[in-house]
Every structure is written in structure tokens, then in C-alpha cells.
Amino acid sequence: MIILDVHNLSFSYPKSKLVFHHVNFSLKMGEIFTILGPNGVGKSTLLHCLTGLLSPQQGTIKVFGNEITALNGKTLAQQIAYVPQDYHINSNLTVIDYLLTGRAPYLSFFQTPKKKDFKMAEKYLQDFQLFQFRNHPFAALSGGQQQLITIIRALLQQPKLLILDEPMAALDLSRQYEILKLVKSLAHQEKITIILTTHLPDHALMLPTKIGLLDSNGILTVGSSDQLMTTERLTEVYQVPLTLTYVPALQRYTCQIKL
Numbered sequence: 001m002i003i004l005d006v007h008n009l010s011f012s013y014p015k016s017k018l019v020f021h022h023v024n025f026s027l028k029m030g031e032i033f034t035i036l037g038p039n040g041v042g043k044s045t046l047l048h049c050l051t052g053l054l055s056p057q058q059g060t061i062k063v064f065g066n067e068i069t070a071l072n073g074k075t076l077a078q079q080i081a082y083v084p085q086d087y088h089i090n091s092n093l094t095v096i097d098y099l100l101t102g103r104a105p106y107l108s109f110f111q112t113p114k115k116k117d118f119k120m121a122e123k124y125l126q127d128f129q130l131f132q133f134r135n136h137p138f139a140a141l142s143g144g145q146q147q148l149i150t151i152i153r154a155l156l157q158q159p160k161l162l163i164l165d166e167p168m169a170a171l172d173l174s175r176q177y178e179i180l181k182l183v184k185s186l187a188h189q190e191k192i193t194i195i196l197t198t199h200l201p202d203h204a205l206m207l208p209t210k211i212g213l214l215d216s217n218g219i220l221t222v223g224s225s226d227q228l229m230t231t232e233r234l235t236e237v238y239q240v241p242l243t244l245t246y247v248p249a250l251q252r253y254t255c256q257i258k259l
């Protein structure tokens, strides 16, 4: 079943050249899609289009067969959850209050969160060993803790499509391991479709994922990991000497920069 269908998408900011053009891909239920590319090529911009935050100049985005522009905010928030790259919020909300905003798509305008909503949020806090921060101000947490809380908030939306912009950028190795395992299990067990961006090709090499390579000409090349995660393709995209090596102990390739 196709969850997301992107056809012929092109985008430019006002009075600027096209960031990307003629982007095409579709994602099935439970599929993982990792987008890689150098700084400034337009990965976040593309994600903003996919969440309906930006309107493309050309092309269509369909979620469950419906044009994204035809969906109301509440329906969209029940179907798509988005964790932005810049998750810092300027507010005095406590962690639990911030998390409960993730339940808003399931509450009516005047309704306050119910016991069930608190329990869901608290369960995630326990699972991520963050329960001790329940009543702390969100803004007082470390960068990595804020990133994890923002991911939990997205999970509380119970989305069908989860969009994560550099979800591991602020995380230590053990938390990266946790998020990679989470991404795999959300996709395989809960059949959530996941799009993520990362600057570490190894993240893509660790996941069973479709790949999107966005280059500095604004072209998104979509294919399998075997097709696109090669020394030649990544050297071309990143314009840096690098090499992919198969590590038998890991049973996968790793990517290293040649310095």
C-alpha cells in the first residue's frame, strides 16, 4: 500500500533559484527512506514540503492517495509527524506538557489531555529512561535530551508517516543505537513509514532502507542501498575522498573519509 507519492516536485524560495527539481518517489507502508546529501542541498526544504509547511512551485504530494493540500490540519497531524532539525522551543513548558501537545490531533478544541494520554507519554519517558525529567522545563534539558523528547512527542501523534530531520545529530552513540533500533522496529513491527535525513552514511548502511541522494544540482536520485551506497556515488555526491569497506564482523559496509 502506497503511503506517500511524490510526483515531479520542484521548489524554490522567493527570488532564488530552484533548490530541487523533478523529485519523484513513492513509499509503501513500513518502508524506510534515508535522504543523504551535503549541507545546503535542500534536504530540510524537501521535508518541509512533505509536511505541508512549504508549497512547491510544481508537482504533487499525495498522502494515502489524497493531495496534501486537501487535508485539514488535524487529519494531517494524525497521519504525519515531523521532528525538525531545529527542535529548540522558546517556551516554559514542562517536558510532560510539551509531550502532551503531541496528543492534540486526537483532542477537540476545548478538551484537555486525558489519563490515557498522560499514561502514553509517561510510558515513553520510562522506556527512554527520561522519566526523571517529567516535570523539568523542556528548555532546561540538554540538546540530546531535547532531541529525544521531540522524537517522543512525534510518536505520541501515532503517525502513519514519521519524518525525522537529522534525528541523531545531537545523540551519543548509545542513544543513536537506540534510535536506529527504534526506526527499524517502528517500520517492521508497527508498519510506520519513516523518512529520515542524516550526515552519516553509516546510519543508512545500518538500516534496511531505500536511499535518496540529493546532489548540489537539486537532483534526487532514488534507489536501493546496493545501487547507491557505493564509493563512487558517495564520492560524487559529497565531493570528498571516501571509501566504503566491507567489515565481516559487522556484516555490512562502513563509510570512511580518506584523510
Ligand SMILES: Nc1ncnc2c1ncn2[C@@H]1O[C@H](COP(=O)(O)OP(=O)(O)OP(=O)(O)O)[C@@H](O)[C@H]1O
Pocket: 013, 014, 016, 019, 037, 038, 039, 040, 041, 042, 043, 044, 045, 046, 085
Ligand atoms: N527560509 C529560507 N529562505 C531562503 N532560502 C532558504 C531558506 N531556508 C533555507 N534556504 C536555502 O535553501 C537551501 C537548502 O537549505 P536546506 O536547509 O533545505 O538544506 P539542507 O540540505 O537541509 O542543509 P543541512 O544539511 O545543512 O541541514 C540552502 O541554500 C539555504 O540557504
